[in-house]
Amino acid sequence: MAMWEGIRFLAQNGAETLHFGRTALENQGLRRFKLTWGAQEEKIEYLKFDTLAGEWMTRRDAHPGFHEAIFGRLPSTLNCIAGAIIYPQLD
Numbered sequence: 001m002a003m004w005e006g007i008r009f010l011a012q013n014g015a016e017t018l019h020f021g022r023t024a025l026e027n028q029g030l031r032r033f034k035l036t037w038g039a040q041e042e043k044i045e046y047l048k049f050d051t052l053a054g055e056w057m058t059r060r061d062a063h064p065g066f067h068e069a070i071f072g073r074l075p076s077t078l079n080c081i082a083g084a085i086i087y088p089q090l091d
Contacts, residue, residue, distance in 0.1 A: 003037070 010018060020034045022044060031041070047056045071079055083090070 007037075 007018060020037070020039045023030045023034065025031075035041070045058060047058060049055070050057050071082065074082070
């Protein structure tokens with residue numbers, strides 16, 4: 001219902017398109033949800049410059065950064081607290 005109301009609001013206020021944002025290929029549920037609204041998928045390739053190797057790498061080739069190693073191991077509660085501290089403007 002919230003999505004429908006959001007789309008209705010945007011349409012009434014002149015929006016002609018709505019981008020549903022990026023989704024990981026592995027997230028089948030979210031991809032299916034977006035497709036049911038008529039979204040069109042397109043592949044976006046991200047590159048990351050590895051300063052140690054001195055070269056550009058695709059996301060799948062890149063080694064995880066220290067932040068992924070740290071926050072990937074934290075319980076969600078601590079990630080929420082860390083997020084509130086790091087990004088206070090989002091609270």
